[in-house]
Amino acid sequence: DREKRVAVLAGDGIGPEVMAEALKVLQAAEAVFGFRLQCEQGDVGGCAIDRHGHALPAGTLSLCEASDAILFGSVGGPKWESLPPEQQPERAALLPLRKRFDLFCNLRPSRVFPPLAGASPLRSDIVGDGFDILCVRELTSGIYFGRPKGREGEGADERAFDTMCYRRKEIERIARKAFEIARLRKKRVTSIDKANVLTTMVFWRQVVNEVSRDYPDVQLNHMYIDNASMQLLRDPHQFDVLLCGNMFGDILSDQCAMMTGSMGLLASASLNETNFGLYEPAGGSAPDIAGKGIANPIAQILSAAMMLRHSFGHEAAARAIERAVEETIAAGVLTRDIARDPAQAVGTAQMGDAVASRV
Amino acid sequence: DREKRVAVLAGDGIGPEVMAEALKVLQAAEAVFGFRLQCEQGDVGGCAIDRHGHALPAGTLSLCEASDAILFGSVGGPKWESLPPEQQPERAALLPLRKRFDLFCNLRPSRVFPPLAGASPLRSDIVGDGFDILCVRELTSGIYFGRPKGREGEGADERAFDTMCYRRKEIERIARKAFEIARLRKKRVTSIDKANVLTTMVFWRQVVNEVSRDYPDVQLNHMYIDNASMQLLRDPHQFDVLLCGNMFGDILSDQCAMMTGSMGLLASASLNETNFGLYEPAGGSAPDIAGKGIANPIAQILSAAMMLRHSFGHEAAARAIERAVEETIAAGVLTRDIARDPAQAVGTAQMGDAVASRV
Ligand SMILES: CC(C)[C@H](C(=O)O)[C@@H](O)C(=O)O
Numbered sequence: 174d175r176e177k178r179v180a181v182l183a184g185d186g187i188g189p190e191v192m193a194e195a196l197k198v199l200q201a202a203e204a205v206f207g208f209r210l211q212c213e214q215g216d217v218g219g220c221a222i223d224r225h226g227h228a229l230p231a232g233t234l235s236l237c238e239a240s241d242a243i244l245f246g247s248v249g250g251p252k253w254e255s256l257p258p259e260q261q262p263e264r265a266a267l268l269p270l271r272k273r274f275d276l277f278c279n280l281r282p283s284r285v286f287p288p289l290a291g292a293s294p295l296r297s298d299i300v301g302d303g304f305d306i307l308c309v310r311e312l313t314s315g316i317y318f319g320r321p322k323g324r325e326g327e328g329a330d331e332r333a334f335d336t337m338c339y340r341r342k343e344i345e346r347i348a349r350k351a352f353e354i355a356r357l358r359k360k361r362v363t364s365i366d367k368a369n370v371l372t373t374m375v376f377w378r379q380v381v382n383e384v385s386r387d388y389p390d391v392q393l394n395h396m397y398i399d400n401a402s403m404q405l406l407r408d409p410h411q412f413d414v415l416l417c418g419n420m421f422g423d424i425l426s427d428q429c430a431m432m433t434g435s436m437g438l439l440a441s442a443s444l445n446e447t448n449f450g451l452y453e454p455a456g457g458s459a460p461d462i463a464g465k466g467i468a469n470p471i472a473q474i475l476s477a478a479m480m481l482r483h484s485f486g487h488e489a490a491a492r493a494i495e496r497a498v499e500e501t502i503a504a505g506v507l508t509r510d511i512a513r514d515p516a517q518a519v520g521t522a523q524m525g526d527a528v529a530s531r532v
Numbered sequence: 533d534r535e536k537r538v539a540v541l542a543g544d545g546i547g548p549e550v551m552a553e554a555l556k557v558l559q560a561a562e563a564v565f566g567f568r569l570q571c572e573q574g575d576v577g578g579c580a581i582d583r584h585g586h587a588l589p590a591g592t593l594s595l596c597e598a599s600d601a602i603l604f605g606s607v608g609g610p611k612w613e614s615l616p617p618e619q620q621p622e623r624a625a626l627l628p629l630r631k632r633f634d635l636f637c638n639l640r641p642s643r644v645f646p647p648l649a650g651a652s653p654l655r656s657d658i659v660g661d662g663f664d665i666l667c668v669r670e671l672t673s674g675i676y677f678g679r680p681k682g683r684e685g686e687g688a689d690e691r692a693f694d695t696m697c698y699r700r701k702e703i704e705r706i707a708r709k710a711f712e713i714a715r716l717r718k719k720r721v722t723s724i725d726k727a728n729v730l731t732t733m734v735f736w737r738q739v740v741n742e743v744s745r746d747y748p749d750v751q752l753n754h755m756y757i758d759n760a761s762m763q764l765l766r767d768p769h770q771f772d773v774l775l776c777g778n779m780f781g782d783i784l785s786d787q788c789a790m791m792t793g794s795m796g797l798l799a800s801a802s803l804n805e806t807n808f809g810l811y812e813p814a815g816g817s818a819p820d821i822a823g824k825g826i827a828n829p830i831a832q833i834l835s836a837a838m839m840l841r842h843s844f845g846h847e848a849a850a851r852a853i854e855r856a857v858e859e860t861i862a863a864g865v866l867t868r869d870i871a872r873d874p875a876q877a878v879g880t881a882q883m884g885d886a887v888a889s890r891v
Pocket residue numbers: 263264267268423728729758
């Protein structure tokens with residue numbers, strides 16, 4: 174059993190700061206649980222454009238190929254905003270990585286930590302003692318990658334087009350993931366579609382129904398995307414696992430994340446079928462607070478915990494980190510974004526220390 | 533100047549009840565403002581499937597063709613839910629009407645009435661004294677109507693696909709509408725796209741930028757759809773007019789509607805370039821409360837007001853109805869869905885009377 178390798182791509186903005194804390198917490202977990210990870214850094218995003226002319230340089234890609242998981246920070250910032258949208262760091266780094274490693278299964282948990290329920294933009298009687306929604310998003314197909322796409326024609330008839338496409342096997346494998354995970358949770362899957370308009374989504378619904386026959390213990394219902402965006406606000410507690418295609422999952426997972434009010438706490442995992450995964454915070458690179466030592470490292474730390482669970486099978490260590498985060502929050506050790514009283518807020522490194530010491 | 537004709541399609545569920553109140557209020561407006569509308573009823577939706585085998589029977593379509601506007605109730609209900617999604621009443625009635633009459637411009641105002649701000653699912657410090665967002669949604673193109681769409685292949689490779697397509701002229705005309713309307717409001721347009729992923733949306737952004745040069749007095753910014761679904765929750769006051777393609781507008785307009793907490797109050801208009809329009813409540817047919825005389829008729833009444841404004845140029849009458857609605861709400865005449873104390877709630881007809889008497 175060789176030492177597992179992690180490609181550490183900290184990226185831009187607050188990426189490097191919060192990554193340092195995640196590595197600190199990983200080291201604490203290594204010491205406690207007696208495993209070793211070999212972490213190697215690579216350039217990605219805007220800083221990689223500056224240094225190598227490309228958001229995902231060849232060297233970074235080889236590093237990822239030689240690794241068992243990617244711990245990703247965040248990319249992008251005002252410096253690169255004038256680039257054409259399709260060349261922006263986020264897109265130019267993430268989409269090729271997803272496709273190259275077949276990271277079809279994106280897990281985005283949106284959970285309210287009870288002591289922080291007040292941070293949710295939703296009314297307290299709707300948040301209650303917190304909700305816990307897991308968005309399972311298909312990440313390598315759909316309209317993101319469908320062919321053909323292009324531009325043609327001239328004058329008033331000039332046009333652009335994209336193709337939304339789903340294959341049976343693509344729907345099957347993400348649906349299975351959703352049902353499997355629901356079994357470890359509240360056993361409820363809500364499949365999101367727009368079957369009343371899109372041919373792709375009629376097929377999506379059909380295949381999800383077929384897959385669901387293998388999971389009679391999991392309750393399945395179907396919901397149109399427009400209705401889902403309403404129902405989430407009306408009563409988030411009605412949801413357990415959301416099963417979404419690529420585009421709808423992009424929208425709903427961000428809506429769910431913002432509904433928690435604590436983007437700085439949310440992790441995500443993008444997995445393929447061989448336990449390889451890319452792990453990254455749900456939030457962005459927050460260039461406005463970069464370099465100030467005040468960013469919240471929890472999302473990055475919880476992303477590292479997801480990595481231990483999904484890529485390395487270190488379930489106990491993952492839980493220990495998650496518990497350490499909960500205890501840290503319960504103890505009132507909070508960065509500025511989630512502290513009730515900013516004067517009492519701790520910095521990035523203190524927050525990392527507080528978690529590491531509790532692992 | 534011949535008498536203007538209105539095709540009145542009440543539909544299913546609460547449709548007929550709330551439509552009766554809208555017609556009552558229109559009559560009051562006719563009396564006060566001295567115009568006459570010729571209203572004729574037609575079958576649509578589930579009840580039309582039952583009676584004629586089709587959600588949009590030929591007779592109803594001819595009625596619409598002979599009219600100057602369509603006042604639409606709502607369609608659908610559990611009785612027709614077992615039909616294949618693409619045959620469901622809502623879709624089978626609305627999509628053909630939109631296409632047949634080239635109703636490319638969908639206006640969906642989401643406004644919080646200050647006395648009802650507490651109904652919003654958002655925290656009161658976020659709602660403040662109410663927000664007012666107008667979603668301008670392109671309604672006859674995009675992935676809803678793009679060709680080709682279909683299914684092909686077999687086994688694991690069986691697949692379904694849809695085409696998202698936008699032509700320059702389609703983007704131009706909806707963008708112009710958004711800028712024109714913004715001029716009558718706070719002069720801010722936020723154009724929603726996913727230009728970092730979709731070729732169509734790169735083109736969308738480019739054409740919107742070009743159109744914006746004719747409106748230097750209106751402030752334009754661009755926002756990715758996923759970010760928009762977050763920003764709306766974080767601070768709805770940052771938005772004035774949202775300019776969206778068909779699919780994204782479907783999702784965001786429903787999110788905005790639910791954010792008000794009073795779906796029963798929200799109207800919508802779907803217009804073409806000749807002042808012809810279809811006017812309908814934002815909410816659904818609410819089969820659970822149909823026939824009980826407790827549904828809120830305000831959304832239908834405000835849809836009728838939008839019809840007077842956009843199809844018939846009766847701006848004063850439209851305003852009088854809108855003012856009458858505001859006064860009715862301020863006076864505490866409220867149906868069950870918006871009443872703080874259900875014991876004090878009035879019925880559908882009383883609400884209609886209260887508005888009609890104030891026109
Ligand atoms: C950057 C962008 C391409 C990406 C996406 O749309 O998937 C991002 O929004 C995300 O959700 O990870």
